[in-house]
Amino acid sequence: MAALAPARRTRTVGAGVLTAGLLVALVAALTVAVSLGSVDVPAREVWAVVVRHVTNTQDAPGTHDLIVWQLRVPRALLAALVGAGLGLVGTAVQALVRNPLADPYLLGISSGASLGALGAIVLGVGAGGVLGLGVSAAAFGGALGSFALVWLVARRGGGFSPLRLVLSGIAVGQFLGGLCSYLVLQGGDEQRTRGVLFWLMGSLGGATWGQLAVPAVAVALAGIALQARARALNALVLGDETAAGLGVDPDRLRRELFVVTSLLTGVLVAVSGAVGFVGLLVPHLCRLLVGGDHRRLLPLSALTGAVLLTAVDTVARTALDAQELPIGVVTALIGAPVLLFLLDRRLEGNR
Amino acid sequence: MRLALDDLHVALAGRDVVAGVHLVAESGEIAGLIGPNGSGKSTLLRAVYRHLAPRAGRVLLDGRDLTALPRAEAARQLAALPQERGEAFELTVRQMVGLGRLPHQRAFAADSAEDREQTVRALDRVGMGGHAERRFAELSGGERQRVLLARALAQQPEVLVLDEPTNHLDIRHQVELLALLRAQRATTLVALHDLNAAASVCDRLHVLAGGTLVASGPPREVLTADLLAEVFGVRAAVTAHPLTGDPLIAFDHRTPPAA
Numbered sequence: 001m002a003a004l005a006p007a008r009r010t011r012t013v014g015a016g017v018l019t020a021g022l023l024v025a026l027v028a029a030l031t032v033a034v035s036l037g038s039v040d041v042p043a044r045e046v047w048a049v050v051v052r053h054v055t056n057t058q059d060a061p062g063t064h065d066l067i068v069w070q071l072r073v074p075r076a077l078l079a080a081l082v083g084a085g086l087g088l089v090g091t092a093v094q095a096l097v098r099n100p101l102a103d104p105y106l107l108g109i110s111s112g113a114s115l116g117a118l119g120a121i122v123l124g125v126g127a128g129g130v131l132g133l134g135v136s137a138a139a140f141g142g143a144l145g146s147f148a149l150v151w152l153v154a155r156r157g158g159g160f161s162p163l164r165l166v167l168s169g170i171a172v173g174q175f176l177g178g179l180c181s182y183l184v185l186q187g188g189d190e191q192r193t194r195g196v197l198f199w200l201m202g203s204l205g206g207a208t209w210g211q212l213a214v215p216a217v218a219v220a221l222a223g224i225a226l227q228a229r230a231r232a233l234n235a236l237v238l239g240d241e242t243a244a245g246l247g248v249d250p251d252r253l254r255r256e257l258f259v260v261t262s263l264l265t266g267v268l269v270a271v272s273g274a275v276g277f278v279g280l281l282v283p284h285l286c287r288l289l290v291g292g293d294h295r296r297l298l299p300l301s302a303l304t305g306a307v308l309l310t311a312v313d314t315v316a317r318t319a320l321d322a323q324e325l326p327i328g329v330v331t332a333l334i335g336a337p338v339l340l341f342l343l344d345r346r347l348e349g350n351r
Numbered sequence: 352m353r354l355a356l357d358d359l360h361v362a363l364a365g366r367d368v369v370a371g372v373h374l375v376a377e378s379g380e381i382a383g384l385i386g387p388n389g390s391g392k393s394t395l396l397r398a399v400y401r402h403l404a405p406r407a408g409r410v411l412l413d414g415r416d417l418t419a420l421p422r423a424e425a426a427r428q429l430a431a432l433p434q435e436r437g438e439a440f441e442l443t444v445r446q447m448v449g450l451g452r453l454p455h456q457r458a459f460a461a462d463s464a465e466d467r468e469q470t471v472r473a474l475d476r477v478g479m480g481g482h483a484e485r486r487f488a489e490l491s492g493g494e495r496q497r498v499l500l501a502r503a504l505a506q507q508p509e510v511l512v513l514d515e516p517t518n519h520l521d522i523r524h525q526v527e528l529l530a531l532l533r534a535q536r537a538t539t540l541v542a543l544h545d546l547n548a549a550a551s552v553c554d555r556l557h558v559l560a561g562g563t564l565v566a567s568g569p570p571r572e573v574l575t576a577d578l579l580a581e582v583f584g585v586r587a588a589v590t591a592h593p594l595t596g597d598p599l600i601a602f603d604h605r606t607p608p609a610a
Contacts, residue, residue, distance in 0.1 A: 231458075239433070239435040240435075241431070241433035244402035245426065245433060245503075246453045246454060247427075287441050288441075291441045291442065292446070293442065293446050
């Protein structure tokens with residue numbers, strides 16, 4: 001027998017402890033998000049308002065009732081939902097194309113959504129506001145359009161191999177991106193162009209209660225659909241032959257994943273614009289914490305994404321006095337250095 | 352359980368890479384698949400473990416058509432150790448072997464006591480019981496192959512299919528892995544590059560050339576100087592192994608193959 005190397009334990013944290021910690025962090029991040037702003041509302045009052053509305057006892061409406069319940073709570077919840085969705089999509093897409101550095105927007109869906117939204121803004125459909133329903137619907141329509149396009153391009157070669165999907169997604173994405181740039185330049189009106197750029201970089205501004213239902217349902221359904229396939233995802237990342245030997249049909253699984261991730265991405269981009277980096281960073285971070293088992297990775301990525309985007313949106317909203325930063329700007333500024341730090345650590349760990 | 356290939360045709364890009372193979376691995380027998388590069392060994396095996404769909408013909412397990420079974424059911428009967436070396440996105444050894452339980456599990460259900468027990472047992476059978484919590488990515492080549500064999504064993508299959516399991520292993524680890532394979536006493540179909548290893552490990556050899564079988568039988572009958580010259584294009588003498596008595600092929604490395 002070869003001399004046994006001492007069995008080094010992997011650096012994985014107990015999943016239960018981590019989940020509990022993240023739930024606490026989520027509640028804390030939501031509380032902070034609602035309490036900070038142009039007018040600071042103490043945490044205790046935030047919860048008083050929430051309890052009053054949830055239990056429907058309107059006897060003594062406080063001074064901050066409107067700000068908390070109508071403006072900040074829906075926005076904080078939307079941030080959490082979008083973050084959770086991006087965490088899920090990122091994890092699934094990385095397994096789908098078998099690359100831990102893949103981004104949910106790699107497959108061209110967000111470009112289609114952007115084109116749809118731009119078309120609506122430039123044509124003046126969403127005059128009611130950047131987040132008007134018209135723009136969201138157009139963005140989702142655009143997402144579906146690019147999904148269909150990528151599907152058709154990928155299918156022409158027969159199977160849905162990871163490489164084929166990525167190349168199809170990049171080709172379609174670049175093509176639609178070119179159309180987007182053209183539309184931005186044609187926009188003319190400076191005010192409108194600014195609105196377009198703001199949308200492209202992602203924003204949760206103007207979130208209302210009415211906007212929460214669709215992303216909530218989409219995140220929940222996608223989460224269930226992905227969790228049901230968590231073990232199969234573990235097999236899929238090891239390769240098609242391995243998956244087939246374990247009783248998983250890799251092509252069929254990839255088709256299912258592509259549908260689920262595209263629909264969810266479409267919904268997320270429609271309500272928030274293209275928020276970058278979260279879908280790339282969160283699964284990566286979670287993989288370092290709990291390892292590569294998708295049964296843990298999926299729920300933890302959703303939770304981590306929710307915490308992260310809630311916190312980032314608070315920063316985007318409050319960092320500058322006079323105006324809001326697009327959330328995509330903040331995620332990129334924070335995300336890029338964090339990603340590099342994680343990569344360095346991983347390389348060291350493998351040495 | 353008896354594995355039989357019945358007139359198997361497998362096409363890649365419209366061309367039959369495997370063209371009408373009949374082959375039987377009797378219950379508990381190790382059947383070796385040998386042949387030059389590009390003779391269709393891997394393609395044949397891929398059709399057996401359902402990575403590729405046959406263009407025609409059948410893969411039969413005790414007379415039942417494997418491709419007609421649901422995939423999970425088929426994977427409970429037959430486990431594969433393919434050649435691909437996928438990125439193991441941060442899986443531990445235990446998780447890697449636990450994947451072998453996949454065809455036995457339902458969506459959402461946690462690992463059962465049976466799943467955990469079979470995982471541990473499979474690890475012990477390949478001598479990797481003490482390494483369960485290590486990352487798969489940090490194992491040596493020999494350890495990885497043993498873990499992948501353990502994953503196949505955790506599937507509790509009746510039939511094992513292995514594609515060049517000793518590739519890239521040093522001689523010690525080759526011997527170790529093949530001894531493990533023999534010890535399983537499962538019906539086995541294994542493609543091997545090393546003809547001397549095939550001669551001593553396999554009960555029966557099947558020689559593939561250009562997608563068809565050109566010889567089948569016990570190693571002693573199949574491995575002749577004439578066959579080696581004809582199929583592999585090399586000059587060799589076949590003698591008896593001084594330690595085991597198995598056929599031993601002594602290759603002439605000086606004479607280049609005839610064109």
